[in-house]
Amino acid sequence: MDNTKITNWLRNGKQEKAFTKLYKLFPKVEKYILQNSGSKEEALDIFQEGLILLYQKSIADSEVSIDGFLIKSCKYLWQNELRKKKVRIGDSEKSETIVQDDSELELLIEKENKLNQIEEIVKQISKKCQQIFELFYFKSMSMTQIAKRIGYKSVQSAKVQKYKCMEQARNLALKSDNIKTTVSSQPVV
Numbered sequence: 001m002d003n004t005k006i007t008n009w010l011r012n013g014k015q016e017k018a019f020t021k022l023y024k025l026f027p028k029v030e031k032y033i034l035q036n037s038g039s040k041e042e043a044l045d046i047f048q049e050g051l052i053l054l055y056q057k058s059i060a061d062s063e064v065s066i067d068g069f070l071i072k073s074c075k076y077l078w079q080n081e082l083r084k085k086k087v088r089i090g091d092s093e094k095s096e097t098i099v100q101d102d103s104e105l106e107l108l109i110e111k112e113n114k115l116n117q118i119e120e121i122v123k124q125i126s127k128k129c130q131q132i133f134e135l136f137y138f139k140s141m142s143m144t145q146i147a148k149r150i151g152y153k154s155v156q157s158a159k160v161q162k163y164k165c166m167e168q169a170r171n172l173a174l175k176s177d178n179i180k181t182t183v184s185s186q187p188v189v
Contacts, residue, residue: 003066010058019051025067029074038078046081050074057106065113072109121172129165136162 009018026047033043050073057064122130128150135141135149147158 003064006066007058007064010055015055022051022054022066022070025070028071032075033078036078037082042078042081046074046077049077053077053105068113068116069109072112073105076105076108117176118173121169121176124172125165125168128161129168132158132162132165 006018006021009015009021026043029047029050030040030043033046034040038046050070053073054064054066054070057069058066122133125133131150132146135146136143141149143158143162144155146152146162147155150158152158152161
């Protein structure tokens with residue numbers, strides 16, 4: 001889906017044209033809602049609420065991933081609706097987050113988008129860098145432990161390699177138009 005074209009349509013009074021294109025995403029939302037205790041009518045209502053949020057977001061921010069924002073908004077809206085009804089969400093999509101208003105929903109979606117973008121960058125870095133990041137960030141291992149585990153001669157060698165990995169990830173991120181601001185504003189650890 002062409003984000004720029006749809007955003008321009010939404011901003012320039014061609015909402016009907018944009019919404020016609022966006023309704024191609026409805027089956028995904030409908031399937032999710034039907035699988036999680038919903039009806040077709042509820043799916044349509046949620047989808048239309050998602051379109052309103054997307055419209056508001058696209059007017060305020062040109063850097064929105066149209067399909068990702070719309071689908072995630074609808075999922076969050078439906079999860080919130082189920083919580084209000086006290087219905088359990090399917091195990092594959094459980095979430096403990098309760099969204100109180102639209103601004104919280106937008107923050108959650110932006111956070112998830114950034115995490116997805118970071119995940120894509122991590123997939124592109126070398127296997128050795130992925131291993132270092134996993135050991136350091138997810139398994140909370142010290143650089144001494146990492147050096148021994150991977151087989152570096154010294155802790156300093158492991159630290160230098162971790163720094164090079166951070167640079168590799170940062171360079172990939174800077175090449176991506178979508179997350180320049182996310183990565184450049186985060187400190188090197």
